[in-house]
Amino acid sequence: MNDEARQCLQLQNSVTDIAKAVEILSSGGLVAVPSETVYGLGADATNSSAVQKIFTAKKRPAGHPLIIHVTNIESARTFSSDFNEVAETLGSAFWPGPLTLLVKRSSKVIDEITGGRETVALRVPAHETFQKVLAAFSQIASGAIAAPSANLYGSVSPTTAEHVLSDMGHLIDAIIDGGQCAVGIESTIVDCTVNPPTILRQGAITLDLVNAALTPTGVIATEEINGDSRAPGMKLSHYAPRAGVKLFETKDSLFAYANQCDVNKVPYVSITGHEDPKLYARELYSLLRDADALQPHEILVLLPESTDIGKAIRDRLFKAAAPH
Numbered sequence: 001m002n003d004e005a006r007q008c009l010q011l012q013n014s015v016t017d018i019a020k021a022v023e024i025l026s027s028g029g030l031v032a033v034p035s036e037t038v039y040g041l042g043a044d045a046t047n048s049s050a051v052q053k054i055f056t057a058k059k060r061p062a063g064h065p066l067i068i069h070v071t072n073i074e075s076a077r078t079f080s081s082d083f084n085e086v087a088e089t090l091g092s093a094f095w096p097g098p099l100t101l102l103v104k105r106s107s108k109v110i111d112e113i114t115g116g117r118e119t120v121a122l123r124v125p126a127h128e129t130f131q132k133v134l135a136a137f138s139q140i141a142s143g144a145i146a147a148p149s150a151n152l153y154g155s156v157s158p159t160t161a162e163h164v165l166s167d168m169g170h171l172i173d174a175i176i177d178g179g180q181c182a183v184g185i186e187s188t189i190v191d192c193t194v195n196p197p198t199i200l201r202q203g204a205i206t207l208d209l210v211n212a213a214l215t216p217t218g219v220i221a222t223e224e225i226n227g228d229s230r231a232p233g234m235k236l237s238h239y240a241p242r243a244g245v246k247l248f249e250t251k252d253s254l255f256a257y258a259n260q261c262d263v264n265k266v267p268y269v270s271i272t273g274h275e276d277p278k279l280y281a282r283e284l285y286s287l288l289r290d291a292d293a294l295q296p297h298e299i300l301v302l303l304p305e306s307t308d309i310g311k312a313i314r315d316r317l318f319k320a321a322a323p324h
Contacts (some may be wrong), residue, residue, distance in 0.1 A: 284317075
């Protein structure tokens, strides 16, 4: 680790360290926290200057909305002026978990969180450490943490504490090491303010799971692959390594292209993923980071089938391969 990275306080999942993290958050600082999806760059969601530090550290475009993380559905309701039947149903079915709900904002939500929009993205994370931080933060402050991925904007998301330290160790106050993220890709985002409700970002909670939960309500959700930036992660280029990313539907096509790279002496790294799509999702960002560290000209990646969480992996890979 370089000298700059040592400025970041490295914490563990202990009572003392959780208290220290909460103290930093309460004073307007930035703390990277582990979740089941990716590591988040956390700040007090009700503190304008603290939230602005997120944008500065990440070099995130102003006005791009953030997700507010809270302890439970009861707390989530207080940040919405219309936590409707769809939100209630999905929150009850999947929280705590890797699902974010876009709902009408309440007066508690500051403009820096939403970019001035009338909607707010809310999530109750399942990670034990994140839940401990939220519970302790609720005792002394707002209990609401804004936490986009803890990496520079548009680059590959972090799924280990080492990833965060490498990217942002010199830019933030502390990181809590919670091990490798179990899901490995960002949460599914469902817009509950439209009819039909719409998946804006793919994740581990698939369209089929959403619709199974909504069946008793008679509502059927849909999905939108390429939307605007009313929710996080919807820009065309995102999750991108430094090297170019080229995608393939079959191993044969990947190997044929790799052979051409060999003939032309083009440096490349290939990623063929895993037969288990959940394992592929969990390791996706580590695979991209490890490949990029070898400084190839191109990273050749085999796409998974477009089923279940494979849809979310494909979404991340197409954005990683987009011009940037």
